[in-house]
Amino acid sequence: MTLSVAIRHRQGEFLLDVSFASERGVTALFGRSGSGKTSVLRIVGGLVRPDEGRVTLDGDILVDTLRGPGRRIDVPAHRRRFGYVFQEPRLFPHLTVRQNLAYGRWFSGRATSRADAARIVEMLGIGHLLDRRPATLSGGEKQRVSIGRALLSSPRMLLMDEPLSALDEARKAEILPYLERLRDELDLPILYVSHAVAEVARLADRVVVMADGKVDGIGSPSEMLGGLAEASGREAGSVLTGTVSDLDRDAGLAVISLSSSRLMIPQAGLVEGQSVRLHIPARDVLVATVRPEGISALNILEGRVAALEPRGAGTVDVAIRCGLDIIHARITEFSMHRLALVEGMRVHAIVKTVALDRG
Amino acid sequence: MVCLVSSFWSLSAEEWTAIALSLRVSIVATLLSLPVGILVGYLLARGRFWGKSLLNGLVHLPLILPPVVTGYILLILFGRRGPVGAFLDQAFGLVLSFRWTGAALAAAVMGFPLMVRSIRLSIEAVDVKLEEAAGTLGASPVFVFLTVTLPLMLPGVIAGLILAFAKAMGEFGATITFVSNIPGETQTLSAAIYTFTQVPGGDAGALRLTLIAVALSMTALLASELLARLVAKRVAA
Structure with missing residues (x-):
């Protein structure tokens, strides 16, 4: 049907x-x-x-x-x-x-x-x-x-x-x-x-x-509603849906448009206009309270802290809302206190790796 | 005294005829104009078409024109030599002028604006959302009308019926102009009362028929109230 x-x-x-x-x-x-x-x-x-x-x-x-x-x-x-x-x-x-x-x-x-x-x-x-x-x-x-x-x-x-x-x-x-x-x-x-x-x-x-x-x-509720995608056999992280808005063949990069921000990822045979799902492991997201400069990471997204959830073993899951998307970062409790993170605070998410999700 | 009272209430054959004729004319006029009234009321309430204001004006014309003028227009159109009258005579052998059928037509035309107005208002009060819901449940537009719209507008239809009936019972000007005042054929209750007032010694007869007219109208009104209350109880949200 x-x-x-x-x-x-x-x-x-x-x-x-x-x-x-x-x-x-x-x-x-x-x-x-x-x-x-x-x-x-x-x-x-x-x-x-x-x-x-x-x-x-x-x-x-x-x-x-x-x-x-x-x-x-x-x-x-x-x-x-x-x-x-x-x-x-x-x-x-x-x-x-x-x-x-x-x-x-x-x-x-x-x-x-x-x-x-x-x-x-x-x-x-x-x-x-x-x-x-x-x-x-x-x-x-x-x-x-x-x-x-x-x-x-x-x-x-x-x-x-x-x-x-x-x-x-x-x-x-x-x-x-x-x-x-x-x-x-x-x-x-x-x-x-x-x-x-x-x-x-x-x-x-x-x-x-x-x-x-x-x-x-379009996706499952957990992906679309910003829940943490903790599928079995896969690292905890965020699943985001976007479309390929631009291809930079010289640099070998593709620009993916999300609800309010853009991410750059290796081109990997993408076509313009294609809808893609991205997986961002929470461990590969850093949190900064000011916009970092002189940094090798390509993707820095601005957003607000939507939630702080302790995950045990001294770690905390920071949910950062960027437009309609939610990106999760796994940081230590120590870092959280040092940055004085609270809900609603404006932060930058530095994304180290983005993987195309071909599931 | 008793003798006097009983003689006051003994109606002449002519008077009985006038009462029976009035009832027949009014009932025929009301029932025949009902389907047309529902159709026109629906068109005016829901329709979107060119000439809607014109139709609205035309329907309400008998309400604002002097009844004599309406009667005269009917005579021109539906008289034996009139364009519509001649056609009806040739095609169906139906003659309206100076016949009780003509009296029914005059009564229907005069009551029509009242009936349409009441029906139109009741259709406008029906929630279109309910009709939409009926459609999604598989009912075609005709069935939606029959099973949802019509039952919900019933109180307005009944009110319209009674108004038109009352108007038909009381109609005088258009009737006498169109079909004259022929005892036994077109002399309705109102016309009979008028005739009584024109002859010496007719006061008793006029009063008798007046009281009967009042009783008939009151009965109709009470019946409609009762009916409307019963229906409203069924339909009430």
């Missing part, structure tokens, strides 16, 4: 130019508000017609504007069979919970079996609400019913637009476990829009980071 999206769409001054593919499991569209995540989801769901591009699910073409004039394909939302969970529950006030849940089954053609329906109702814990009307439910209950309603329309894929953002912390905590069960127990791909790190870290298998209407990087 592969959803592939490549679209350009203009909304006033805002230009959306996005392409990514999402496979089984949960793919999170992650970014600040205004980065275009919801617009992408609405285009995938068929609620907005993009100016140009292609959206396909496996071999099924949902949008294709590139077939020449008059031959544009744009499958209407009601024929896409995508379950859509909105920020607000959007339950039908004139129907009971049971009728709301059954609504999509009238149209899905192949209705979900009674057993499946019972399982979904049980999984979301809404069995005792069936005969009530939406107006009498709490916010969390409403959102669970709305998720159930989308699931019972037997969708090919589930699109969720910040389904927790309208809820308070307690309600969020109430629903998150249900979403985890959904991910683990149903074989249903989910495209999940969120700007909350905690949610994405907990739910997503894959993260598409968006900024200003563009894809900023």
Whole structure:
């Protein structure tokens, strides 16, 4: 099950130019508000017609504007069979919970079996609400019913637009476990829009980071959310995603653009515009409080200390935020005290080695 | 005394006819204009098309024109020799002028702005987000309208129906201009009251029919209130 999206769409001054593919499991569209995540989801769901591009699910073409004039394909939302969970529950006030849940089954053609329906109702814990009307439910209950309603329309894929953002912390905590069960127990791909790190870290298998209407990087949550990549058999360090923005053939170097900074690495057969993942071992990053001069290292990145975490044996992991990227440095506690490092402090990360990650 | 009271309440055949005719004209006018009213209300609330203001103006015209003028325009258009009237006569054998069907048309036209206004407001109050959600659940636009929009706008539709019915029951000016005042064919309740006031000794009859008109209107109003309350309870968010 592969959803592939490549679209350009203009909304006033805002230009959306996005392409990514999402496979089984949960793919999170992650970014600040205004980065275009919801617009992408609405285009995938068929609620907005993009100016140009292609959206396909496996071999099924949902949008294709590139077939020449008059031959544009744009499958209407009601024929896409995508379950859509909105920020607000959007339950039908004139129907009971049971009728709301059954609504999509009238149209899905192949209705979900009674057993499946019972399982979904049980999984979301809404069995005792069936005969009530939406107006009498709490916010969390409403959102669970709305998720159930989308699931019972037997969708090919589930699109969720910040389904927790309208809820308070307690309600969020109430629903998150249900979403985890959904991910683990149903074989249903989910495209999940969120700007909350905690949610994405907990739910997503894959993260598409968006900024200003563009894809900023695609990877696992640990890579994309700045967590420490401590994969087995590999040295602790940071994984960063960037694109090759320039090649200096004379010097044999390639310039990689990250979210706000640039790194130079040996060229190693790279092509301009190529997206690459870089691995920077934490032991190969030095920390300086002033910009060092007369130093052989090519890569000096400016950032702020985001976190200081003791790692045992007198060492500390310093997480340095440079734009959207986080670079980890492993230094001694002694050095930390000597430099008087505190969170939020402006520092320079001196990167000794950068390895291309071809994983 | 008892004799006097009972004689006051004994209606003549002509009066019964006027009441029955009024009810028939009003019910036919209201029910036939309902689908058109919903369509036009929907177009005005949601549509984006050239000439929308024109349509809006046209629909509201009977509300601002003197009823006599509306009746005269109907006579010009739908009279036997009028462009529309001649066509209807030849194609379907349907004659409107000086017939009760014409009275129904006049009543429908006069009540139409009230019905459309109420329906339009109720459609504008329906949350488009709910319709969008219904679409993502697989409902085609027609089904979205039938299963979400229509039930949610029902209180407004009922209000519109009652307003139009009340207007039809009371309609006088356009009716008398278009289809005249023929007992048994086009003499509605209002026209009968008017006739009574024009003849000596007609006061008792006029008062009798007036009281009946008040009772009918009140009943309709109460029924609509009750119905609207029942529906609102079902639809309430």
